[in-house]
Amino acid sequence: MKAWQIERLGGATAFNEVPMPEPRAGSVVVRIEASALMSYLKDYVDGKLPVYDPPEGWFTPGGNAVGTVHAVGRDVWHIHPGQRVFVSSHVVADECVSEPAQILQGVTAMGAPGKPLRQDWRDGTLAQYVLVPKLSVTPLDGLDGFDAAQLAVLTRFAVPYGGLLRGRLTAGETLIVTGATGAYGGAAILLALALGAGCVVAAGRNQRKLESITRAGGSRVVPVILSGDIDNDAERLRAAAGGGADIAFDMVGGARDPNATLAALRALRREGRLVLMGSMSVPLPISYMDVMMNSLEVIGQFMYPHDVYRKLVTLVRSGQLDIRAIRPRTFLLDDIAKAMDAAAEASALECAVVTPT
Known part of the structure; x- marks a missing residue:
């Protein structure tokens, strides 16, 4: 061959x-x-x-x-x-x-x-x-x-599915996706909607690409253009999430600074979860006191369980997930x-x- x-x-x-x-x-x-x-x-x-x-x-x-x-x-x-x-x-x-x-x-x-x-x-x-x-x-x-x-x-959806499963996304919850315009970030948005997320905040720095993924996702997707200023971005993400998100899902690949991830972490509600599935070339300086006082979870997840494609096939077959997007x-x-x-x-x-x- x-x-x-x-x-x-x-x-x-x-x-x-x-x-x-x-x-x-x-x-x-x-x-x-x-x-x-x-x-x-x-x-x-x-x-x-x-x-x-x-x-x-x-x-x-x-x-x-x-x-x-x-x-x-x-x-x-x-x-x-x-x-x-x-x-x-x-x-x-x-x-x-x-x-x-x-x-x-x-x-x-x-x-x-x-x-x-x-x-x-x-x-x-x-x-x-x-x-x-x-x-x-x-x-x-x-x-x-x-x-x-x-x-x-389908491969685009498998990786974020692993993270959404680990982050325990449930129907009606609000999710922030950083790296929303990337290969896996965009798929994470579409998949979260298929799994019943009430609102998905799509966070990124490219307005044109954010508009594209927002159109594909529909009315439950709220775009936020990140400035790189952690405090300002956290405030805007929190507002877009209706006062704070249940989950922040980080899919930024090869990040050269931690600003987007930290902004998403600060935009979480009490007992919120941050799922890390991207990559970063610098340390992630998380505040011990913020995590402890707000009962936050920081979860790292690599890949997905072996049955994830069976779950995806079920979503596609039922019409809940349209992979043609x-x-x-x-x-x-x-x-x-x-x-x-x-x-x-x-x-x-x-x-x-x-x-x-």
């Missing part, structure tokens, strides 16, 4: 002919139809993100994807050839231990415990076929009206360079998707 591979981060890349993967116990071979690109894939491939720990030697990168089951191994009971599935790159060892190893397949290991797991599931989805653990696939039954490229945008921009695998550029530049309502043929 054909696969796009990299020698190492910052090293050579090539389209290689590689052996077809063979199923083994507890695994599924999926024929890829559409793979959603990470917004940072170009920087990752160029070696600009040294925090990542990829497989050793030549490997196929890639993230989440849609495809059709080609073959299954022993001990796979409910997935069958010919079934359309979603493939998640987030792999957690299925052993009953307190801290199971985890990886992003075809991307990185998470710490030393993940290294052996990473080498066992080393290749990602930027190929014609991929071998994945059975826990990584979710049937897409009942979604025949969507093509593969549109279904691939995010438009896929489709590229052939041969155009991977253009696809990576598009992924880096994509708005909150766009997603770069690669198809093998």
Whole structure:
């Protein structure tokens, strides 16, 4: 089969002919139809993100994807050839231990415990076929009206769903989303509305992009343009939230200052929750006394539970979540360079998707 591979981060890349993967116990071979690109894939491939720990030697990168089951191994009971599935790159060892190893397949290991797991599931989805653990696939039954490229945008919703679950969002609550104009921030707004949020305050610095996500979300979305002044922004966020929000959901990627996050934290009601799912290159200076006196929670969340795509499929099938609000921009695998550029530049309502043929 054909696969796009990299020698190492910052090293050579090539389209290689590689052996077809063979199923083994507890695994599924999926024929890829559409793979959603990470917004940072170009920087990752160029070696600009040294925090990542990829497989050793030549490997196929890639993230989440849609495809059709080609073959299954022993001990796979409910997935069958010919079934359309979603493939998640987030792999957690299925052993009953307190801290199971985890990886992003075809991307990185998470710490030393993940290294052996990473080498066992080393290749990602930027190929014609991929071998994945059975826990990584979710049937897409009942979604025949969507093509593969549109279904691939489900990946945008999975990460914020993990944070909204961890933050215990309930119907009628008010949510502030910082980084609202980013890939995951925009999806977080649409998903929160589907889950019943009473009001979503969309916070960002780009007025045009905020207007776009506000139109997509409708009347329950209130935009706030951030100035960078913590006190002023906190006051405006609190006012937009009707006196304070129940949850602040931080999805700012690569933040160079903590101002937006701190403004959102200060705009919380008593007993509010701050969920951190973005990234920041500087420390986050939180006031001990403010957190204690206001009974606030600060929650870090990485990725999502393994059944999150099943939950998303249920929301889409019921009509509560319209994934068509995010438009896929489709590229052939041969155009991977253009696809990576598009992924880096994509708005909150766009997603770069690669198809093998």
